[in-house]
Amino acid sequence: MIIASTSTIYGSDYLAYLFPELRIFLRDVKTVLFIPYARPNGISYTEYTRITKNAFAKISKEVVGIHQFENPKEAIEQAQAIFIGGGNTFELVNQLYKNDVLSVMKKVIDNGTSYIGTSAGGNICGVSMMTTNDMPIVYPPSFFTLGCLPFNINAHFMDPLPNSTHMGETRETRIKEFHVFNETPVLGLREGSWLRVIGNTIKLEGNLSARWFQPNQIPHEIESGSEFGN
Amino acid sequence: MIIASTSTIYGSDYLAYLFPELRIFLRDVKTVLFIPYARPNGISYTEYTRITKNAFAKISKEVVGIHQFENPKEAIEQAQAIFIGGGNTFELVNQLYKNDVLSVMKKVIDNGTSYIGTSAGGNICGVSMMTTNDMPIVYPPSFFTLGCLPFNINAHFMDPLPNSTHMGETRETRIKEFHVFNETPVLGLREGSWLRVIGNTIKLEGNLSARWFQPNQIPHEIESGSEFGN
Numbered sequence: 100m101i102i103a104s105t106s107t108i109y110g111s112d113y114l115a116y117l118f119p120e121l122r123i124f125l126r127d128v129k130t131v132l133f134i135p136y137a138r139p140n141g142i143s144y145t146e147y148t149r150i151t152k153n154a155f156a157k158i159s160k161e162v163v164g165i166h167q168f169e170n171p172k173e174a175i176e177q178a179q180a181i182f183i184g185g186g187n188t189f190e191l192v193n194q195l196y197k198n199d200v201l202s203v204m205k206k207v208i209d210n211g212t213s214y215i216g217t218s219a220g221g222n223i224c225g226v227s228m229m230t231t232n233d234m235p236i237v238y239p240p241s242f243f244t245l246g247c248l249p250f251n252i253n254a255h256f257m258d259p260l261p262n263s264t265h266m267g268e269t270r271e272t273r274i275k276e277f278h279v280f281n282e283t284p285v286l287g288l289r290e291g292s293w294l295r296v297i298g299n300t301i302k303l304e305g306n307l308s309a310r311w312f313q314p315n316q317i318p319h320e321i322e323s324g325s326e327f328g329n
Numbered sequence: 330m331i332i333a334s335t336s337t338i339y340g341s342d343y344l345a346y347l348f349p350e351l352r353i354f355l356r357d358v359k360t361v362l363f364i365p366y367a368r369p370n371g372i373s374y375t376e377y378t379r380i381t382k383n384a385f386a387k388i389s390k391e392v393v394g395i396h397q398f399e400n401p402k403e404a405i406e407q408a409q410a411i412f413i414g415g416g417n418t419f420e421l422v423n424q425l426y427k428n429d430v431l432s433v434m435k436k437v438i439d440n441g442t443s444y445i446g447t448s449a450g451g452n453i454c455g456v457s458m459m460t461t462n463d464m465p466i467v468y469p470p471s472f473f474t475l476g477c478l479p480f481n482i483n484a485h486f487m488d489p490l491p492n493s494t495h496m497g498e499t500r501e502t503r504i505k506e507f508h509v510f511n512e513t514p515v516l517g518l519r520e521g522s523w524l525r526v527i528g529n530t531i532k533l534e535g536n537l538s539a540r541w542f543q544p545n546q547i548p549h550e551i552e553s554g555s556e557f558g559n
Contacts, residue, residue, distance in 0.1 A: 105497075140505060187506050190506075232497060234459065234461070234503040236509075238459075238471070265339075266520055267335075267520075274464070276368075276416075277464060
């Protein structure tokens, strides 16, 4: 699995910073199954798939959208690789439940199908979507997600802005509130960082460190290049 | 009703900027019923009520916490005024459902009981909590809320930060995504702004304008001092 904080880094094209990694990760893959359920800005599945197709063409991979299949479960079972992009995590999870594909996706990933998730598509690799930053624009049947990682992801992790006068909660405050009600550790993944998960090994990639939160403990930084067991 | 974007403005004490308004609004009220369910930073009901008691003492009002009553419904029915403060909207709504007090609260507010809501306590005055900025740290039974207003509130509304390199969604993008799936208009209430709702009249107070969002329309500013019918 490749689990990235964001699809796009500032000043760069969609997915471009991940291409070197994806070329290697997808070396044996011809076609990627794209799941466009998160609909960033509310764009259609067709439009989101078109944009993604154009991006993957740059590393010579085909893309098909899951909505083009009559049976989404079969599409997942037969996929060589699966990519879920960013957008709204509530709507993504809502559609994953409505199409009843979460358990089959977990099964094929456990059996070795390559998975790429950015932003919302990364959030759902954790135990739950309870550490998303997104707005609850729809009510999904549950907040539980793939659970391929034994912790939760906070994508687009931001440090507090220096000199901010805004009184809304900082990201760290929000995660602290999560830990009043939940035990699951949280990895704050900054933009430009990603996890490479091979078997039981999780490695932090990219230039930045990530921030690790556990209940009743002071959060700490995990350095890029660190490996931690699943 | 007094529905405020935030309890606290930068550089000022808890609730202090609202005291002139609250002195008038609560002129016939001796004791305010406080609902501490939103637990900012995960603080206890006791601690949150203590802080609120100290603040209201400055305008010579008593405060009692709803958790001090055996029957929360009766506490609401008998209250002279109700205040719900900020924190996490998901946990607030979760507890309002668990204690089954939403419908009785709607009833007493419709019948004239004074209500003050800041931040999360303001969000729940709308049709749903679907335009909260908070993290979904618990799974409430529903996202529907009081519906005392015919629109939703987005508290702590922020304009896009100039020169930001962060790729997470802006507030305006999030509300636009909400309108792909929902028809309810949204009022983006900036910190320092509040609504005074008397009968069917809603008036925007404070120094700043607010931002009004409807599906398929360009958002526009509502000037401070404007009145709009409920």
